[in-house]
Amino acid sequence: MQKCSSVWLIISTTIFICTTCGDNRTHSSAIASVRGKSNLVPSWPLHIIDNSSRGADGVRLADVNNDGLVDIATGFEQGGITRAYLHPGYDEVDKQWPAVTAGQTPSVEDAVFVDLDNDGAVDIISSCEGRTKKLFVNWAPADDNDYLEPGKWDTKAIPVSEGQMQWMFCVPVQLDGVNGVDLIAGGKNNAQIGWFESPNNPRSLSAFKYHSISGAGWIMSIILSDMDGDGDLDVVVSDRREDVHRLQGCRWLENPGPGTTQYQEWTNHFIGGKGKEVMFMKIVDLDQDALEDVLVAVRPNNILYIRRLDATGLSWQQNLIDLPDNTGTAKAVAVGDIDKDGRKDIVFTCENARGKHGVRWLSYKNSVTDTKWIHHDISGDELGVKYDRIELLDLDNDGDLDVLTCEEAEGAGGLGVIWYENLCE
Secondary structure (H helix, E strand, O other), X not given: OOOOOOOEEEOOOOEEEEOOOOOEEEOOOHHHHHHHOOOOEOOOOEEEEEOOOOOEEEEEEEOOOOOOOOEEEEEEOOOOEEEEEOOOOHHHOOOOOOEEEEEEOOOEEEEEEEOOOOOOOOEEEEEEOOOOOEEEEEEOOOOHHHOOOHHHOEEEEOHHHOOOOEEEEEEEEOOOOOOOOEEEEEEEEEEEEEEEEOOOXXXXXXXXXEEEEEEEEEEEEEEEEOOXXXXXXXXXXXXXXXOOOOOOEEEEEEOOOOOHHHHOOXXXXXXXXXXXXXXXXXXXXXXXXXXXXXXXXXEOXXXXXXXXXXXXXXXXXXXXXXXXXXXXXXXXXXXXXXXXXXXXXXXXXEEOOOOOEOEEEEEXXXXXXXXXXXXXXXXXXXXXXXXXXXXXXXXXXXXXXXXXXXXXXXXXOOOXXXXXXXXXX
16 A cells, blocks of 8 residues: 555545545544544544543553553543453454453543552553542453453552542552552542552452652553562653642652662652653653663653653653654654654654644654754544544554544544554655
C-alpha cells in the first residue's frame, strides 16, 4: 500500500480515500458522526477501539492472556467505570476491540494491570479522585475463559486508601522483597506519594499498609527507574502543581532499600522543570548516549528535554522545545522512530485543542537540542479536544509505530480509546 501524509476525505460514512495516492479503506463510522463533520478526517487514519462510555482517561498496557499481543486498561472518568480490552489480532485491529467492564469505579483517573494475588489472572487497580478518593482492586476471574464476562469480576476498595486524597496514578512493583506485589501511588491537591505494602495474603485488602514517602502537589507520572545505579528501583515523578510542599517539577525519590527506612520520607532529587506546570513524562535516551534522559510536556506550549549528564542522576541540562500556535496545550509525550530514518522522533498530545491540532509528531533538523523541531500532523484540527497519555507500538504489525491514546472531551463523551495508523514511509 502506498503511504502519504495527505488529508483523508470521507466519501461515505465508512469509506475513506486519500486525495493524493487514491488508497481507500474502511474505518469506523463513528468518525463521521463526531461533531457533525462529514468532509474531513485526520491526516493519519483514526481507529476507535471503544467509545461506549464517557471520559476515557489514559491507556496502560500488558499482555493479560499470554498471546503475545498488547492489551489495554482504561478508566472512564465521567462514566465511572474501568474497562479492559483484548487485542483482537492484527486482522481485526482496526475494528472495536473485545472488551469488558471490570468494575464500577467513580471518578477513575487511572487504571493499571497487575496480578495482585499471583493467581495467574491479571487484575486491574483503579485510582479514583473526586469525592471517591479510593484505590479499587478489580479482581479478575480465575478462569481465563471468563475474562470478558463482567459478572465474573469483583471490585473492592483498599480500605487504607479511602479518604486519604484524590488518587491520580498507580504503579505496581515488588518494593520490599516480601509477600506480594506492592503499589506506589500519588494524588493531587496538597497530597502525597506513597506505597501500599502487600500483606502475606493480598486478598485480605484490609491488611494492606500505607507508607507516605513524599509530599505532592498534583502527580501526573510515576516511573520506576534505578536512577543512581545502586540496584534498586527509585521513583521518578512529574508534579504539575506548586503548593505547600513546593515540589513542582520533575524529580526522583531515592529508594533507601528494604527495611524500616522505606516507611519514611525518601530523599528528593530535582531533575528539572522546577516551577513549571509539567504534565506527562517519559524516560528515554533521546540523544542515544547510553544515558536515559527525561522528556516532559509543559503547559502551555513546550516540551522540556532534560538531558542526563552522568550516571549519578544528579546532573542534568534543560532544553526547551517550542510548540506552534495551532496546537492545544501540551499534555503528554512519547519517543520513537516514527519515519524509520534511524533518529528518535517525539509524539505529543494536547488538551484545549478545539479547532487546533491535538496530536502531532516532531523531527529534528540538526540536533535533539534544537529549540524548534519540524512539526508533522497526525490528528488534524477537526476532531479531538482533550487527549491523554501516549503509547507508541506497532498495533497492526506493518513494521512502523502507531499512536495509541484516548480522547475524553469531543462531543458528548469523547472519541474514547483510539489509535492513529502511521502513514509515514
